[in-house]
Amino acid sequence: VHQYTEETEQLAQTILNYVRERAQLDPVPLDGPKTEAELSAAVGQTITPGGLGARAMEIFRDELAPAIISVDHPRFLSFIPSAPTEAAALFELVVGGSCIYGGSWLEAAGAVYAENQALRWVADLAGMPEEAGGTFVQGGTLGTLAALVTARHTYLERHGRPDAGFRLAAGAQAHSSVTSMARVIDCDVLLVPTQTDRMTGDDLAKAFAQCGSDGVFAVVATAGTTNLGIVDDLNGIAEVCAEHGLWLHVDGAYGAAALAAPSSRDRFAGIERCDSFTVDPHKWLFAPFDCCALVYRKPELARAALGQRAGYLDPVETGDWNPSDYAVNLSRRARGLPFWFSLATHGTDAYTTAIEQTLTVARAAAAEVERRRYVELVCPPDLSVVAFRRIGWTVEQYAAWSDKLLRAGVAFVTPSSYRGDPIARFAIVNPRTSDSDITLILDTMA
Numbered sequence: 001v002h003q004y005t006e007e008t009e010q011l012a013q014t015i016l017n018y019v020r021e022r023a024q025l026d027p028v029p030l031d032g033p034k035t036e037a038e039l040s041a042a043v044g045q046t047i048t049p050g051g052l053g054a055r056a057m058e059i060f061r062d063e064l065a066p067a068i069i070s071v072d073h074p075r076f077l078s079f080i081p082s083a084p085t086e087a088a089a090l091f092e093l094v095v096g097g098s099c100i101y102g103g104s105w106l107e108a109a110g111a112v113y114a115e116n117q118a119l120r121w122v123a124d125l126a127g128m129p130e131e132a133g134g135t136f137v138q139g140g141t142l143g144t145l146a147a148l149v150t151a152r153h154t155y156l157e158r159h160g161r162p163d164a165g166f167r168l169a170a171g172a173q174a175h176s177s178v179t180s181m182a183r184v185i186d187c188d189v190l191l192v193p194t195q196t197d198r199m200t201g202d203d204l205a206k207a208f209a210q211c212g213s214d215g216v217f218a219v220v221a222t223a224g225t226t227n228l229g230i231v232d233d234l235n236g237i238a239e240v241c242a243e244h245g246l247w248l249h250v251d252g253a254y255g256a257a258a259l260a261a262p263s264s265r266d267r268f269a270g271i272e273r274c275d276s277f278t279v280d281p282h283k284w285l286f287a288p289f290d291c292c293a294l295v296y297r298k299p300e301l302a303r304a305a306l307g308q309r310a311g312y313l314d315p316v317e318t319g320d321w322n323p324s325d326y327a328v329n330l331s332r333r334a335r336g337l338p339f340w341f342s343l344a345t346h347g348t349d350a351y352t353t354a355i356e357q358t359l360t361v362a363r364a365a366a367a368e369v370e371r372r373r374y375v376e377l378v379c380p381p382d383l384s385v386v387a388f389r390r391i392g393w394t395v396e397q398y399a400a401w402s403d404k405l406l407r408a409g410v411a412f413v414t415p416s417s418y419r420g421d422p423i424a425r426f427a428i429v430n431p432r433t434s435d436s437d438i439t440l441i442l443d444t445m446a
């Protein structure tokens with residue numbers, strides 16, 4: 001029974017107040033994990049025949065939320081963090097509250113129109129042609145999956161099934177999702193040995209000379225590796241792909257946001273030659289989880305590979321843009337809308353300014369590491385990941401230091417490894433992260 005009761009109004013107030021108050025916290029508390037036993041003692045069973053009513057929100061606010069690390073804390077520098085604008089985060093409420101089916105133009109023309117404008121901005125940053133297009137998917141992993149399925153389907157249509165099976169080629173530093181998605185589609189991976197941590201066209205050509213290129217249907221280059229933030233030699237790789245007639249997918253899940261930053265744009269030369277690329281607005285484009293922009297040079301190839309057809313779907317075949325056709329999904333949340341809303345509200349210049357700000361802090365952090373005798377850079381940062389060593393520390397010392405920082409609510413900086421040795425890294429995507437946040441953390445390693 002649809003009834004806007006007094007309880008519903010109360011709930012609306014409580015939830016809006018919660019969101020408003022969280023947005024006002026500066027910074028939000030870092031918070032941290034609790035054990036299952038601790039949560040069980042504090043919260044107990046929440047699914048009951050009668051329902052908890054208003055108590056459910058109290059439990060979330062008082063017990064569950066504090067056991068969730070705030071990814072947008074300015075000293076959350078692990079993995080790749082997220083730092084949504086208030087506009088984007090608040091608009092999630094609108095998307096959630098509007099019951100939007102984002103799969104087809106027929107059902108969500110207004111949403112798809114807006115999402116496509118946001119995609120267009122991203123495609124233009126990469127220098128993609130007018131016909132380019134795609135959709136927003138859950139994350140870089142599933143974006144790469146859709147691109148790979150499209151690449152393989154395109155190969156199959158043109159050349160048939162290769163005798164020795166399908167393979168894809170990727171640099172040794174490619175994200176774990178590439179090999180994982182290769183397993184999903186049951187193809188082998190030709191891991192390209194690289195001279196340095198940046199895969200070059202020469203590396204790729206050498207790998208093909210040594211291992212052949214039979215059955216290779218796609219090359220995945222990385223524009224901003226996760227561990228070190230390095231952008232591959234996209235131009236050189238595009239050249240080799242062109243020689244071999246291969247699909248080039250650029251995984252820019254983290255790094256391609258820096259296309260909007262003039263100080264880093266040169267590093268991406270050649271991205272305009274790719275067949276598909278991904279960039280995650282939930283990483284460095286200030287949108288909430290979960291949001292990956294997936295762009296194809298020729299979207300009709302994705303439609304041929306991924307579009308679902310059935311009698312009951314005929315009504316949505318209006319000739320308009322149906323986002324479901326371009327990824328591994330039918331039903332979809334209009335997850336690009338918070339990103340669109342924030343872009344539309346603030347304008348693209350604000351994005352350039354915010355990304356440049358994080359790059360400036362990353363460069364200053366690298367200089368600060370170089371200034372201190374007890375730490376050293378793994379390499380100068382290409383983008384906004386600063387990887388460094390605490391000289392003399394063991395894996396256990398890194399882990400103990402990291403745990404202590406989190407427990408004290410100071411920072412979340414998980415250790416990583418490089419060529420088998422432990423390292424620390426700062427992944428800086430939050431414009432609120434300041435030089436003093438960095439020095440505060442480095443001081444704790446002295």
Ligand SMILES: Cc1ncc(COP(=O)(O)O)c(C=O)c1O
Nearest residue numbers: 080139140141175177226253254
């Ligand atoms: C370079 C790169 N590619 C892909 C991914 C996977 O993205 P997601 O976690 O959104 O699936 C990541 C995540 O950090 C990444 O850094």
